[in-house]
Amino acid sequence: MLASFSEVEGLLRTPGRDRRPLRIVRRDGVVESVSSSADALTTFPVVAGQPILVDFHDSVARPAWFAPSSSGSYSAVPRRTNALRLIKGAVVGTAAISRANLRLFRQQLPAASPVVLMIGGATQGNGTEPLYADPTVRLMSFDIYPSPLTHFVADAHSIPLDDACVDGVCIQAVLEHVLEPQAVVAEIFRILKPGGVIYAETPFMQQVHEGAYDFTRFTELGHRWLWKKFAEIKRGAMGGPGLSLYWSIRYYLRAMTGSSTAGDALSAPFMLLALSDRFIKPSRLIEGANGVFFLGRKAEDALTVNEVIAQYLGHR
Numbered sequence: 001m002l003a004s005f006s007e008v009e010g011l012l013r014t015p016g017r018d019r020r021p022l023r024i025v026r027r028d029g030v031v032e033s034v035s036s037s038a039d040a041l042t043t044f045p046v047v048a049g050q051p052i053l054v055d056f057h058d059s060v061a062r063p064a065w066f067a068p069s070s071s072g073s074y075s076a077v078p079r080r081t082n083a084l085r086l087i088k089g090a091v092v093g094t095a096a097i098s099r100a101n102l103r104l105f106r107q108q109l110p111a112a113s114p115v116v117l118m119i120g121g122a123t124q125g126n127g128t129e130p131l132y133a134d135p136t137v138r139l140m141s142f143d144i145y146p147s148p149l150t151h152f153v154a155d156a157h158s159i160p161l162d163d164a165c166v167d168g169v170c171i172q173a174v175l176e177h178v179l180e181p182q183a184v185v186a187e188i189f190r191i192l193k194p195g196g197v198i199y200a201e202t203p204f205m206q207q208v209h210e211g212a213y214d215f216t217r218f219t220e221l222g223h224r225w226l227w228k229k230f231a232e233i234k235r236g237a238m239g240g241p242g243l244s245l246y247w248s249i250r251y252y253l254r255a256m257t258g259s260s261t262a263g264d265a266l267s268a269p270f271m272l273l274a275l276s277d278r279f280i281k282p283s284r285l286i287e288g289a290n291g292v293f294f295l296g297r298k299a300e301d302a303l304t305v306n307e308v309i310a311q312y313l314g315h316r
Contacts, residue, residue: 098127
């Protein structure tokens with residue numbers, strides 16, 4: 001379940017290399033001001049009661065994002081929720097895979113009150129219900145914009161937390177939206193305690209989503225190499241070529257009609273293609289995977305160049 005801000009604030013640090021403790025002033029329980037404890041002149045904005053711990057000189061985020069919003073949302077990308085999206089999630093979604101993986105993730109954590117960081121947690125991720133419902137798990141959360149599910153705002157390239165302070169990290173559908181995934185992974189490695197656990201989901205065969213804030217894709221083996229400093233617990237595909245084909249048809253129809261709404265509606269019958277993935281061998285899913293996942297543990301020895309090719313899970 002979500003931790004209280006008082007449980008989180010002692011772990012917060014200034015963004016950047018110095019990572020100094022913060023001086024946080026609250027009034028009636030609401031954060032009023034945030035500054036560096038070592039330099040009171042170094043202050044950080046507070047929006048929706050949450051500190052904006054972003055170095056704007058080294059981030060795609062902009063201060064203008066945090067101006068008062070009439071919609072109540074500070075996201076740079078509009079969120080769409082409608083009946084078709086809910087149906088699509090039920091028919092072709094991969095939440096069941098995520099849910100099973102996150103149950104395994106929980107089993108790898110300490111039994112008593114593990115601290116887990118949700119990166120990109122402004123909205124609740126697919127299949128994360130077991131974590132949010134577990135009263136023994138203390139969830140911290142941040143995103144590039146505030147929401148009722150976040151404690152602070154940050155850029156994942158520079159996570160404003162102390163070294164070795166969390167037991168686990170969950171990062172779903174985020175690494176495609178950062179400019180330097182390797183830098184984000186290095187930050188995750190830094191903040192995890194020895195033996196800490198990571199769970200990551202990242203797209204492979206998906207078209208551009210979230211517009212200009214979409215940068216990268218990973219094959220399953222490329223994703224494994226990204227997490228080379230972690231010992232594997234489990235990894236694999238999040239949907240296969242059937243789901244990827246549905247994505248392609250949907251985006252084709254969006255392009256032809258010039259309308260996302262019309263393209264989504266016309267492509268609805270092709271959702272059934274995703275069901276065919278259930279009948280494909282895992283080794284065949286890898287090559288056309290819609291997305292990939294990795295569950296691993298922070299290790300002392302990294303995967304080497306000589307070892308990585310033997311890690312391939314696809315059809316040989």
